[in-house]
Amino acid sequence: MVAQIGSAMGQSIPLVCQDWANAKAAYRFFSNDRVSEADILAGQSTRERTIAADGPVLVLHDTTEFSYQRENSDAIGITKSITSGRDKAGSLSSRAWR
Template sequence: MRCLLEQMSAAPGQPIPAACGDWAATKAAYRFFDNPRVTEHGVLAGHFAATAERCAASEGPILILQDTTEFIYSRAQPARSALSRPSTPGVTRRASPTR
């Protein structure tokens, strides 16, 4: 997993074959992802535990940032999305500031 993580982080955004560099490493990556014992929870367990420890050790407020670099364009209820509402030419919607 460590080797695969190093390869993938060295080539962010690249497909697995490009990040791995050769067929043997690509095949190993696909075998890793296909392994039923490899789960998202298991891979992220150390991250979750370290985050919980840091939060428990904090005496002040904790700032939580949200990564918005990826967008999901399909929604179960598209009408509820502000981005899916039809716009009226010449009309500008402005958000009111929150207090």
């Protein structure tokens, strides 16, 4: 199961498991009181992998929204940028959020 889920990171459990019996087994595993989040995450943590990264770290997600609050928002950088149409002179205008 770990190899199956690990080979398709970010996909839904039903999609990764490919059939209802395997998906049900995965859901039973994750709802088992003998299995804790700490046990699952006991390996190398995301924080450690991020620190060890040589370059930028991309955080890809679905429609879930994140709220990053820091004293210095410039430390985060641009989190979203959109083109919002054209200004009166005809130039494209854009807006960035930090």
